[in-house]
Amino acid sequence: MSTVKVGLIQIHCGKIIEHNIQKTIEKIKGTVKKGAQIVCLQELFSSEYFPQTVNVKNYDLAENIDSGTLAEMGELAKELAIVLIVPFYERAGTGIYFNSAAIFDADGECLGITRKNHIPDGPQYHEKYYFVPGNTGYPVYETAYGKIGVGICWDEWFPEVARLMSLQGAEILFYPSAIGxxxxxxxxxxxxxxxxxxxxxxxxxxxxxxxxxxxxQEKDMNFYGGSFISDTFGNILASLDDEEGIIVQEINLKDIERTRNMLQFFRDRRVDTYAPILQKEMLSTPSLKSKNKQSAFLFKET
Structure with missing residues (x-):
């Protein structure tokens, strides 16, 4: 399959979880009417963005992977014959919670769970209180409609995440988000x-x-929407502004090979020079003296 239609859901979440879920289901069905084959929901789609505040009661929002919500989404994926990416607050054990996404194939099978790796912490983004850093790495899923990778919100800012998923064969990178x-x-x-x-x-x-x-607006925060789909050259193919809505965009996966044959980033990578990127601390700038020594070595006649 060379072409696939991608669907995105952008909604305003209210206080009542059941209402958010039902609204999302209606939007999913709306994307399918427009031909969507892979549909992605927004981060923590079923509730308001609770990490605005630190409150132990919010742990009660977490769900097991066999929860009713996920079971319903799996059945919906099967019914509509779509790949469905469902972000959720995962209860993995007593006191262990992840910011996760379940990936359902077009037959309703759960292909796996991606857990958010990079956990931010700042004013009204108190995620370190609620989420353990992910331990699933950066998996790629071979679905009925193509190979996909998922990075959750803060993960989307890190180029290393995109590169790792792409190197594993991902054709479409999905980023469910909550940012405002x-x-x-x-x-x-x-x-x-x-x-x-x-x-x-x-x-x-x-x-x-x-x-x-x-x-x-959710309590003291305003989320700006802006959901979009972009192509292999970074061009925005479709987007939403600051309103609820859906996007359905057809893409041609053959464009990947065409682009990579033109911009040979994978071929020209110098992985042998990248070891310093694994260091947590900032790298110091070499002194002029050491630079001169290096230059003398590089250009020494043999």
Missing amino acids: SEPDHPEISTRSSWEKAISAHGISNGVFVAATNRVG
Whole structure:
């Protein structure tokens, strides 16, 4: 299959979980009516963004992987014959919680769980209180409609995540998100930077990118939406503004080979020079003296 239709859901979440789920199901069916074959929901789609505050009661929102919500989504994927990416708050054990996404194939089978690796912490983004860093790595799923990778919200900013999934054969990178206002910098919107940073992964790796975000006011935060799908050159193919809605966009997976044959980033990688990237601390700049020594060595006649 060379062409596939990708669908994204962007909704405003209210206080009542059942209402959010039902609204999402209606939107999913709306994308299928427009031909969507792979559909991605926004991060923590069933509830308001609870990490705005630190509250032990919010742990009660976590679900087991065999919860009723996920079972319903699996049945829906089977009924509609779609691949469905379902982000959820995962209860993995007593006191162990992950920010996760379940990937259902078109026959309703759960292909696996991706757990969010990079956990942010800042004003009204108190995620380290709620989530353990992921331990699933960066899996790629071979679905009925193509190979996909999933990075959850903060993961989407890191180029290493996109590269690792792309190297494993991912053709479309999905990024379910929950991003909006910055309470300590109310004068700044990250929306443009968000779109540029994520769509740039498509350029660097020659893949399609699909990022979906929530939208609207939730307690003290405003989420700016802006869900989009971009191509292998980082061009925005379809997007939403700051309103609820859906995107359905057809893409041609053959464009991946065409792009990579033009921009040979994979061929020209110098993995033998990348060891310093594994160091946590900032790298110091070599002194002029050491640079001169290196230059003398490099250009010494033999």
